[in-house]
Amino acid sequence: MEQRIRQQATELGFAACGLAPAADDPLRAARLHEWLGEGRHGAMEWMEARAGQRQGPQSLWPEARSVIALGMSYAPAHDPLALADVTDRARISVYAQGADYHDIVKRALKALARWLVAEVPGAEVKVFVDTAPVMEKPLGQLAGLGWQGKHTNLVSRRHGSWLFLGAIYTTLDLQPDTPHADRCGSCTACQDACPTGAFPAPYQLDARACISYLTIEHKGPIPEQYRAALGNRIYGCDDCLAVCPWNSFAKAAADNRAFLPRAELVAPRLAELLALDDATFRSVFAGSPIKRIGRDRMVRNCLYAAGNSGDARLLPRVEALCSDPDPAVADAARWARARLGSADQA
Known part of the structure; x- marks a missing residue:
């Protein structure tokens, strides 16, 4: 089943797919509350308002047993820093230059979730992409997609820093992947x-x-x-x-128009x-x-x-x-x- 999930995810346009246990991680939760306690979230009140649910998958959904962590590549074909000195032009972050990723990723997540429920009658699922109290980046590391780099974003050996992340929580007990090791080394x-x-x-x-x-x-x-x-x-x-x-290994995501x-x-x-x-x-x-x-x-x-x-x-x-x-x-x-x-x- 785990291999079939990965194959279906690839067919739906996901560049990365990994599996993780849904159990809460006390260390991850403690780091979240420390970050919030220091006020480093600024005016993003929703981070604090639902911190209890955000601290782990089972805090949000106690019945969850596994997490399917997924990533879609948006690696650019051009240098994002090329316009730094072009003063009459404005710079917009690469991720926002195309279609709204919320719509694209969620559509694919729902398709994968429907497929899974059809394959395993009785399985329950919930899908998330950036708009729910889910910490996608540490879950991505736990599922082996990459690691949280020194810039706190997920880094992949294959896709660099250019992944849109989503997650499917499920009541199925799936064999988890090995968490990814940190590969930042001494780089700053x-x-x-x-x-x-x-x-x-x-x-x-x-x-x-x-x-x-x-x-x-x-x-x-x-x-x-x-x-x-x-x-x-x-x-x-x-x-x-x-x-x-690590971006030197990323290929431009031209296949996802x-x-x-x-x-x-x-x-x-x-x-x-x-x-x-x-x-x-x-x-x-x-x-x-x-x-x-x-x-x-x-x-x-x-x-x-x-x-x-x-x-x-x-x-x-x-x-x-x-x-x-x-x-x-x-x-x-x-x-x-x-x-x-x-x-x-x-």
Whole structure:
């Protein structure tokens, strides 16, 4: 049965599949509560609100006996850092340049779950992808998909840092795979690459300083000490992932066309993004995970990028946003205006 599950997962588009026991891990739970106790989750209240269920599979579903951990590759064909110095363009994290992975991964998870129930009458299953209190990364390591690297994300020897993760909990007793050993060694590339110093130590992340958190989850003005470090990143950050040496073994995920980047999201022009109203935002980002942050947060992020661009030609669009109804947008516009005004005078 275990081998048949892996074969079916491959046919459904999963690049990685492993099995793990569903029993809670006291050490993993303790680390979660320590991280929350230190406030490193920032304003992600849901992490704390359902911490009891998040600490392990059986805390969420006591009847679970096994976990099927799965990963879909979204390895990019291009260098995610290529636009770092292209000031008139914005950078969007690789994972968000194609279709919304929640939809693609969940559809495949449900198909695999239906197949399993048909194969084993009486088996019960629950599927999860990123929207439930499930710690997919440590479960992925336990199931042998890879290991949690020093940047806290899962790293695969075959797929590098580019895996979308999902999980199926089941009442079946399946033979677990061997947990994956840590292969980071003495490498500190991801730690050194972080623009904001979001890693207090290897294998530790303070989300409050992470650009992905700041541009996606954080509401209101971004703290001033991080604004310059944003550069031209307007949605997420790939730096710690992109520099991982294990990515050299990853093949571009061109076989999954849903994750191919949309042309308009690969290198969007800042000037055009600054002109977004709500209707245009919804149209441009339809079917993208970006849509959930809304127009105001996107334009706020673009204004920080404009302020960092040194391009005084953006001043008219920036000035027009200084009186935006959203306070965070107006604040970001005033910050960008001051930065561009200084650049213009120089």
